[in-house]
Amino acid sequence: MKLSKAQFKSIFDTYYNPLCNFCSKYLQDRGDIEDVVQEVLVKLWQNHGKIELQKDVKYYLFTSVKNKSIEIIRSRKRKQEILDTIIPDKYFEDPVGDEADLIILKEKLQSSIRQLPPKCQEIFVMNKVNGLTYNEISEELKISVKTVDNQMRRAFKLLREKFGITK
Amino acid sequence: MSIVKSLRNMFSSPEEKKATMWIEEYNENSTALTSMLTEEADFSILKGYQDFDASAAWNKIDHLIEEDQTPVRQLPILMKVAAAGAVLLIALFAIKPYISGSTIDTGLMALNYDAKKELNLPDGSSIFFDKGSSVEYDQFQFTDERQIAFEGRAYFDIAKSEQGKNFVISSGEFDVEILGTEFEINTLSDTPQVIVTEGKVKVSKGSQSVIITANESVSLKDGKIVKSDVNSKNVASWMSGELRFEDESISAVIQDLSQHYNVVIEVDANSDLSCPYTSSYKDSSLETILEEIAVSTGGSAKVTANKVSLSNVSCSK
Numbered sequence: 210m211k212l213s214k215a216q217f218k219s220i221f222d223t224y225y226n227p228l229c230n231f232c233s234k235y236l237q238d239r240g241d242i243e244d245v246v247q248e249v250l251v252k253l254w255q256n257h258g259k260i261e262l263q264k265d266v267k268y269y270l271f272t273s274v275k276n277k278s279i280e281i282i283r284s285r286k287r288k289q290e291i292l293d294t295i296i297p298d299k300y301f302e303d304p305v306g307d308e309a310d311l312i313i314l315k316e317k318l319q320s321s322i323r324q325l326p327p328k329c330q331e332i333f334v335m336n337k338v339n340g341l342t343y344n345e346i347s348e349e350l351k352i353s354v355k356t357v358d359n360q361m362r363r364a365f366k367l368l369r370e371k372f373g374i375t376k
Numbered sequence: 377m378s379i380v381k382s383l384r385n386m387f388s389s390p391e392e393k394k395a396t397m398w399i400e401e402y403n404e405n406s407t408a409l410t411s412m413l414t415e416e417a418d419f420s421i422l423k424g425y426q427d428f429d430a431s432a433a434w435n436k437i438d439h440l441i442e443e444d445q446t447p448v449r450q451l452p453i454l455m456k457v458a459a460a461g462a463v464l465l466i467a468l469f470a471i472k473p474y475i476s477g478s479t480i481d482t483g484l485m486a487l488n489y490d491a492k493k494e495l496n497l498p499d500g501s502s503i504f505f506d507k508g509s510s511v512e513y514d515q516f517q518f519t520d521e522r523q524i525a526f527e528g529r530a531y532f533d534i535a536k537s538e539q540g541k542n543f544v545i546s547s548g549e550f551d552v553e554i555l556g557t558e559f560e561i562n563t564l565s566d567t568p569q570v571i572v573t574e575g576k577v578k579v580s581k582g583s584q585s586v587i588i589t590a591n592e593s594v595s596l597k598d599g600k601i602v603k604s605d606v607n608s609k610n611v612a613s614w615m616s617g618e619l620r621f622e623d624e625s626i627s628a629v630i631q632d633l634s635q636h637y638n639v640v641i642e643v644d645a646n647s648d649l650s651c652p653y654t655s656s657y658k659d660s661s662l663e664t665i666l667e668e669i670a671v672s673t674g675g676s677a678k679v680t681a682n683k684v685s686l687s688n689v690s691c692s693k
Contacts, residue, residue, distance in 0.1 A: 214441055215496045218434065225430035233426060247433055251440050315425050322422075337419035
């Protein structure tokens with residue numbers, strides 16, 4: 210398998226944020242998370258000539274992040290001399306495929322929401338992500354319910370356009 | 377549309393296609409996404425989804441990502457046996473490239489190509505190299521200086537600089553300064569040449585310099601730069617492997633073949649080079665093409681290890 214730097218960069222950009230979010234399931238510190246993800250991606254680059262990936266790169270990356278994370282948790286536990294601490298089961302479940310797909314779906318939603326105009330974005334997140342009603346938003350932002358409604362319509366229109374859906 | 381870009385697919389190996397797939401597989405679950413875009417949809421799954429700074433991370437690891445030199449495959453050798461008599465000559469020799477003032481420890485990148493290969497540069501420019509070409513540039517200085525040293529044959533698609541910095545190519549034979557454009561340089565031939573297909577290029581040899589634009593070329597003859605028009609449909613044909621001749625004179629055909637295969641084609645004095653010739657080829661060997669020409673002109677062709685010749689070409693057949 211040969212990758213050009215440009216191809217690698219594209220993989221990096223695509224998977225960086227999803228992998229960090231996946232890693233946050235195992236590690237809390239953002240610095241640790243980013244270190245793990247960077248290490249895994251750099252390793253992909255260093256080995257891309259040697260490894261032959263049967264499955265897609267998605268599973269390779271997510272599985273590597275998971276293994277690396279568990280390795281770190283283990284070594285830290287050992288340092289704390291809590292050798293018999295049980296690592297919760299969730300770390301060993303093998304839903305990397307589904308998990309990865311879900312995170313990638315989230316990334317795509319998130320990245321498209323990020324592109325909405327600021328006010329529109331704020332209102333959309335308040336309503337759809339945080340579950341506030343139009344009335345609550347109107348009070349919170351001191352704008353009319355009508356404006357909230359308009360902004361929500363606009364958000365959906367822009368999102369649909371972005372994904373090429375005509376409705 | 378650049379020739380380089382349209383050719384990219386043609387030359388992409390299975391590995392390259394797989395790499396593209398890796399990137400594209402990310403886009404597969406768009407059906408799931410579409411179903412979420414209704415007013416009733418619940419986006420609460422995004423709660424706790426964090427943003428990390430991918431571009432800052434890239435800057436951190438960028439220096440670890442070094443492109444090694446690529447080529448592995450050798451293309452088949454075209455020539456077999458030899459003959460005599462000379463009218464048209466295009467020879468094979470390479471010129472050592474240089475970048476003045478560069479040393480190894482400044483991040484000098486030197487790449488040699490044993491097979492056709494494209495290189496993407498950090499400024500968005502791309503270069504499509506023929507086998508036997510090489511390029512050198514300073515990785516650290518490149519973005520600021522846009523300077524490379526080059527030998528061989530390549531098709532350049534140079535991106536416009538945001539800072540208005542012109543791209544400069546030193547070839548040993550001449551210096552080429554690009555004012556935003558697409559063009560070909562060939563130093564493998566005995567008349568080193570620069571052909572422009574789009575835009576504007578300044579070519580210098582010592583104190584001489586000339587500016588050429590689309591469908592013009594500059595060749596080096598006896599140390600002098602000569603500007604001429606390019607009428608051939610087969611410019612950069614070596615990239616696609618395709619050659620087309622429509623009522624071209626045999627002399628023009630030979631000129632194109634010499635360019636395409638980078639060889640000397642000798643023609644004896646008895647041949648009538650004004651005969652018209654029409655045919656097209658894709659990835660054909662030089663031998664096949666010359667035999668076809670010989671058959672249709674009643675002449676004979678010989679292809680040997682280091683000489684290629686055509687004799688007794690006549691229009692009557």
